[in-house]
Amino acid sequence: MEHFFGQQWKDQGIYHLIKLFDRPLVMDRSLLAAALCFWSSATNTMNFRFGMMTPTVLDMASLFSLSPLGVEVNAALVAPEVEGSFKTTWLTLARLAENKAKNMLNYSNFYSNFGVEDSFEDDAIAPLGEVEHTAFLLYWLCKFVFCTQANKVTLEFAHLADYLAQGGRLALSPFLLGHIYRTLHDIVTDGMKPKHGGPLWAFQFWLQAYFPELRGVASPNDNEPLANAFARAPKKHNATAFCYKFFYSLTERTGTQFRVRLARPFPMFLAHDLSVILDGETENDLKEIWGSFLVSRDLHCDLSKAGAEVYLPNFVARQFGLI
DNA sequence: ATGAACGAGACTACTGTGCT
DNA sequence: AGCACAGTAGTCTCGTTCAT
Known part of the structure; x- marks a missing residue:
């Protein structure tokens, strides 16, 4: 990363x-x-x-x-579900996983889902890299920065991660x-x-x-x-x-x-x-x-x-x- | 410390009722 | 008929609990 x-x-x-x-x-x-x-x-x-x-x-x-x-x-930053936002990506993924989706937000499951093995091929950046980058930032925000009480990734910060991944200055x-x-x-x-x-x-x-x-x-x-x-x-x-x-x-x-x-x-x-x-x-x-x-x-x-x-x-x- | 499961609470979409 | 609002069922998310 x-x-x-x-x-x-x-x-x-x-x-x-x-x-x-x-x-x-x-x-x-x-x-x-x-x-x-x-x-x-x-x-x-x-x-x-x-x-x-x-x-x-x-x-x-x-x-x-x-x-x-x-x-x-602030609350105004929370944009409606835009195309390509992490939350929409997440929802489609959760649908595919059906009832297993419940625990996919646990830190370790989240990591194994979005963490990709180190590879230095530059063309790997898009579009997978985009999602992975957002996932990384979301994981970082939840686990390390804001230390969510639920001990897992919460979607509360998903828009924040989206914004940061796109290079926005917050x-x-x-x-x-x-x-x-x-x-x-x-x-x-x-x-x-x-x-x-x-x-x-x-x-x-x-x-x-x-x-x-x-x-x-x-x-x-x-x-x-x-x-x-x-x-x-x-x-x-x-x-x-x-x-x-x-x-x-x-x-x-x-x-x-x-x-x-x-x-x-x-x-x-x-x-x-x-x-x-x-x-x-x-x-x-x-x-x-x-x-x-x-x-x-x-x-x-x-x-x-x-x-x-x-x-x-x-x-x-x-x-x-x-x- | 971690993951799976559960339950409470928030949110959403839909329906029905009452008023103009 | 059309609109606004209240109620409700269903869904989703998060925090807690329990087992490992």
């Missing part, structure tokens, strides 16, 4: 997030359990003694190099953030039960980025997002009580600690010195990017039911290097 579509993924800003799952991620239960005690699902922020902190669209962009711009992912930064908020809300309001799905891994990376005291030492290079460096770093195990005490007794953070996301020249658009006057097009892009970071709004996180989570960056101005 990488051989054929690597460049396209880079253009779309999903390359690094795909590579991130090359190695298994280790869940830091202590860190998450302690951090969740400080999460408020009313404002979608962590509330500490010194004030609020929260994952932002900027964090998603710089931790995972996801695009803050592009077509907004605003995945706000979308992932919306899902993080929703996941944290579900866990916090449901007695911290461990049964929930959702991109909890992303929240863990965010915690590691802002609280380096609680993670192992990472050595990021300038061409990769921080998350990929953290995934390589040695694991550091802290007891839950230790993490809790750390958060509880945290009375202040310095400006540098708040601006940790802005200190690196990755991805490219963060490297711009904002005091320099830019040419028209770049300036417009920058405006839109920073608009996406800074405007309070609802983030869509549910494609079928128009669900949304409130995003309040005005509470965490310090994280953007503002007063």
Whole structure:
């Protein structure tokens, strides 16, 4: 897949997030359990003694190099069953399989159905490659990115996969953030039960980025997002009580600690010195990017039911290097 | 941890009723 | 007759459970 579509993924800003799952991620239960005690699902922020902190669209962009711009992912993206969409392909396949279709969405069955042996014949790309590419992206979205609760591929993200496979640029930064908020809300309001799905891994990376005291030492290079460096770093195990005490007794953070996301020249658009006057097009892009970071709004996180989570960056101005 | 099966809930298409 | 809406049966999808 990488051989054929690597460049396209880079253009779309999903390359690094795909590579991130090359190695298994280790869940830091202590860190998450302690951090969740400080999460408020009313404002979608962590509330500490010194004030609020929260994952932002900027964090998603710089931790995972996801695009803050592009077509907004919401219920409107769900196009009617177009010719050649994955869902229609899927329906015909399911018909053929008759009653066996029920379990074809399990990860392993899905993989054996759509995964094709490595072959470097270039003419294999279309049309089979098209479907396989979509299937790969759908598998990736369900199993690794959004961690569906049902532990199998769900068709909820089929249109998303279609769109990505066709090379479309989606605003995945706000979308992932919306899902993080929703996941944290579900866990916090449901007695911290461990049964929930959702991109909890992303929240863990965010915690590691802002609280380096609680993670192992990472050595990021300038061409990769921080998350990929953290995934390589040695694991550091802290007891839950230790993490809790750390958060509880945290009375202040310095400006540098708040601006940790802005200190690196990755991805490219963060490297711009904002005091320099830019040419028209770049300036417009920058405006839109920073608009996406800074405007309070609802983030869509549910494609079928128009669900949304409130995003309040005005509470965490310090994280953007503002007063 | 994984796959098969089951059941709840959401969605859809169709039918019947009542109003204009 | 024509239209809008409510009810209903059937289908589909997802989350859970249980066995392996």
